[in-house]
Amino acid sequence: MGLILSETLLIDFKNIISNNDNIFIGSSVASGNNRAEKAIKKALLSPLHKGATITNSEHIVVLISIGLEEITLDEISEISDYIQKESTNQPNIILNVTEDNNLENAIGIIIIATGFKSKINLSEIPNS
Numbered sequence: 001m002g003l004i005l006s007e008t009l010l011i012d013f014k015n016i017i018s019n020n021d022n023i024f025i026g027s028s029v030a031s032g033n034n035r036a037e038k039a040i041k042k043a044l045l046s047p048l049h050k051g052a053t054i055t056n057s058e059h060i061v062v063l064i065s066i067g068l069e070e071i072t073l074d075e076i077s078e079i080s081d082y083i084q085k086e087s088t089n090q091p092n093i094i095l096n097v098t099e100d101n102n103l104e105n106a107i108g109i110i111i112i113a114t115g116f117k118s119k120i121n122l123s124e125i126p127n128s
Helices: 007-018 035-044 073-086
Strands: 023-030 059-066 092-099 107-114
Touching: 023 035, 035 073, 035 107, 059 073, 073 092, 073 107
Parallel strands: 059 092
Antiparallel strands: 023 107, 059 107
C-alpha cells in the first residue's frame, strides 16, 4: 500500500506513539462486497500482534487506502463503529484516507493502537 500522509497526521502519530511502551499494529486489504468490514476485521486479527487486541487502548490511528473505487461514508462509519465496539475505552481515534490506485477496487487498512492501561504481556498470548 502506498501511503501519502499529511504533515498534521504525522505530527499526531508521533505524539501518540512517542510515550507509549506497547503498540498494536494490524493491516489488511480486502475487496468485493463488505470490503470495509472484511478489511477492519482482518486488520484486527493480523498475525503481527499474536492475539493482542485494541481493548483498553487510549489512542488509535486508522490509515485507510482506497483504490479506484471511492470509499463511501457508510464504509468509513462501519470501520469507525467496529473500532469503537472493539475498544472498551472511548479512545482518541484518528482516521486518514488516502488513494492508492494499485489497490484497484480494494480497500487497505493499517491500524495502530497505543496508550494501553496495562502492559501487554506477550508470554500470556497463545501462539497461533
